[in-house]
Amino acid sequence: MKRSLFSGCCLLMVIQMQPLQAAPAGGQEAVTVACGDCQPGSRQTGTPASGLRFSCPAGEVVKFGQAVDAYLLSNGISMRHIAKTIDTEHGTLSYVMRTDRQTHDTLALARHPALRVKDERLLLPGAHGTMRPIHTVSKQEILLALMQTGRLTAFDAPACSLDTLKDHVAIRQNIVAWAENLNWVWPNGGQARWNTRYWRRGTPRHDVPLHVAVNDAFINQRLYSIGCYTGAKLVMIQGVLDYYQRIKRDPEQVKRIEARLWSNQDPLTDIEPGRMWDFEADFDNKEQNRPGKLLTIQYGVPARHFVPGDWAYFLNTDAKSYQKTGYEGSNAIYLGRNRFDDFYNDHNHAYTYHEKLDEVYQWRHGVFSRSRDAAKIKPLSRQAMARLEQPPKQGGLVNDFRVYPYFFGAPLPELPRQK
Template identity: 50%
Template sequence: MKSVVTSMLLPALLSVLVLFTLMSFRVQAGNSHYSDDVTQHRAAYTNNNHGEDGVKFSCSIAQLNEIDQQMSVYFIQLGINATLIQRQLNPQAASLLFTLATPPNDFSTLNFRSRPEMQIRDQLISLPSAGGSMITVLTVSEKEIVLALMQHGRLTEFSGEQCNAETFIDHVKIRQNTVAWAELLEWGWPDGGKAKWNKKYWNKGTPLRGVSPSVAVADAFENQNKYSIGCYTATKLVMVQGILDYYHRIKKSPHELARVERRLMADGEPLVNIEPRAFWFFEEDFDANRLWENGKLLEMRYNIPPRNFVPGDWGYILNTDPKTKNKIGYEGSNAIYLGRGQFDDYYNDHNHSYLLREKLDEVYQWRNKVFSRSRDIDKVLPLTEGEMNALESAPDQGGLIMDTRAFFMISPSSSETLH
C-alpha cells in the first residue's frame, strides 16, 4: 500500500517542485516575474533606448548647432575641462550627445568628488527662512550635476520644445535647488502614529482653501517644528518645493509657476500622485490598472545602475525583510541624492545626511529591530565588507537598491490634465 501511495504522490510532488522551481527562477530572473504589462512599461521607460549614455538633444541641425555653442559656453562657465566630455553630433539622426570620457562600464556617480580630474567643489546657496530672513547652505554644485547627467549608465533626452540649452540649464538648477532645500531638515518622525501639519496652512496633507500650494509647501520648510511626517511625504515636499521655489524665486517666471501649481492642484491634492504610479510597481498590492498613469509633476526611468544617482534624483531603498517590511514606515526608504556621495536625512538623525552604505545599513538593520540607533544600538549586527557589497545591488540580485529614479522634467507643452 505504501508503494502505491508513493507512486501516486511522486508525480504530484514533482509537479509542485517543478512549479516552485520555475516560480523561483522567474523571481530571480529580474522584474519579468511581475507581469507582461510591467515588462512593457519597463521597456517603454528604460533609461536609454539605443545603448546611449549621457545628455542627448534631438531636433533640427540648426538648433543642434546653436545648442552645441551654448553648451560649450556653459561648460566653460562651470569649469568643466573639455577633455572630460565626448561630443557626438549626428546629422543623420538629428541628435547631439554629450557623454563623459570615462570607461563605458563606469556607471558610478557617487565618487565624483574624490576624482581629482573633475575638481568638484560645493556651492553656497541662499534660501529664505522664517520671518523673511535668509540662510546660507553649502550644497551640490551645478558642475557635479552636469557631470553626473553625462555619466554612463543612463540617458537624459531633450527633444521637441525641450530641445534647447535653456531647458537643460533649468533642469540642472531645479535639481540643485531641490538638493539645497534637503540639506538642513529637522522634521518630526511620526513612527507609525499620525502625521502633524501646521494647521494655519494645512488640513492634514491638503492646503486650506485659499492657500496656494507654494505658500503651504514653503511653510513646511520655514517652520519645520510644526510638522511630523513620514519619509514618503517628506520626499514629495522636497521635490515640490525645489520646483516651485525655482520658478518663483530664482527664475522669477510667474507663467511657469502657475503652470506647475495648476498641475499640482488638478485634483485638489498637491502631494498626491506627483510621481508616476509605476514607481511602486513592486508593491504586493500594486494596481496594474494604474501602471500607465503619469505623475502630475515627475517622470521616472527604470534600469538605472545601483551606484548611478544624479543629485536631485528620488530613488528607493527597499526593505526586503518579509517581517519588518510590514511595519508602517519601514517598508523601505525614499532617498533623495544630495551629491557628494550623500543622501537625505529628513529628521537630522545622522548629521543631516547618509552615505550610501550608511543608508543601506540603516534599512538592513530594521530586520534586527533597530528602529532607533540611539535606543537600539545593542541590536545592531555589523555587516562584513562582502555583505555590504551585496547590498549595493538590485533586490533581485540580493541587494536593496531599486533600479528606478524619479525626477522633474516636463515639457512646457505638456497637458495640464492627469492621464
C-alpha cells in the first residue's frame, strides 16, 4: 500500500519491512512519508541516525539503492529484516535493521536463526608460498552489524559508491581473517623482539617493501614478541595492505597507503587518531586533533555494539595492576560471532565478550595468564558482569569509542607536516 503525507518538508520513500523478531515470509509494504515522521539524522534530512547511510547526487539515489539491495541479497541478507529509506530530494539512502530501537547488540547476530548467518572459508598466504584455509566472519555478518541500530556509518559523497562499501566490508573481513589464528610471544614487560631480516627495533627496514615486512609478522609469528597495542596496529595495517596488494591487486592504492604510513618515517606510529588516548592521565593535548594515518574513530557507541574489524579498548580501572607494564588495558579486535582476538593463543585463539571483560577485570587479582593463573580467578556475578559492560565513568571497562579503517575510495584527512 502506498500513501502520501505532507508536512512542509522533504518527501521520503520508506520501504517498511517486517520486524526481525517475527521475520515472516512475504512481501514489502512501500509507504511514502514526510520528514516530520522520521528520525532526524546528522544532516537533518529525515534519514535514520543509525545503520548505513549514503549521501549521493539526488538524481542517482534510487538507482544506487537498487545496486545496494542487490549487494545485500548477494550476501544472504533478506530485505524483510531491513528498513530502507530513500530521500529523493536530498539524495540520501539508509538501511537499518528492523530490531528493537533499544537493543543495539551485535554480539548475537550470528546466532539469530532468522538471519541464517554463516562463516566464510578463505585462503591466507602461509610460509614458503603455501596457502592455508581459515574460517572467518562473513561479509553478511559485517553488513548486518553495520545496519544495526545505535550507530551510524555514513558514506557521504565522494565516498557514496558501491565499490567503497564493498572495499570497506572486505577490508574488515580481511582484518578479522588475519586475527583469527595468532601466536605471537607476549613480552611480559620485557623488550619487544622482531625478525631482524625485515625490522629494526619496531621499524621496517627501508630495503624491504612495507607490506612484505608487515606480512612476515603473520607468517613467522614466533619470531615476534610484542604487546597488544603493537599487535592491534599490525593487524589493522595487514588487513588493509594485504587487501589492496593481494586481493584487489591495486598497486597504486598500496603505494598511496604505504607512503602515508611512512610519512613520519615510522609506519607503526600514529595509525590511529591522537584523541583515541585522551582518557589517559598523561595525554598530550597537542595530539587531540591529529588524524590517524590509517584509521578513524567513532564515539558514543553502545556497549554491546561492535562491527567485525573494529578496534576497541577495555580499560583496566584497577589503580594497582594498571601500573604493571602491558596491563593498562586491552587493545581488542572484534572478530564477529561474539569473539575477540587472542594475540598470544592464551585462550584458544579468542575470547567472548564476557571472557574479555573478565580477563581485564581479573588482572587486579593477579591473573595475568588464563592458563597459568587459573586458580586465582574470582568468579563474577551476573550483576557485576553487567556493570563491567558500561563505560569506565559508569563503573565499567569498555570505552565508548570504536576505531576502524578509513573509506579509501575517498580523500583522506591531511597529515601533519613533518619538521
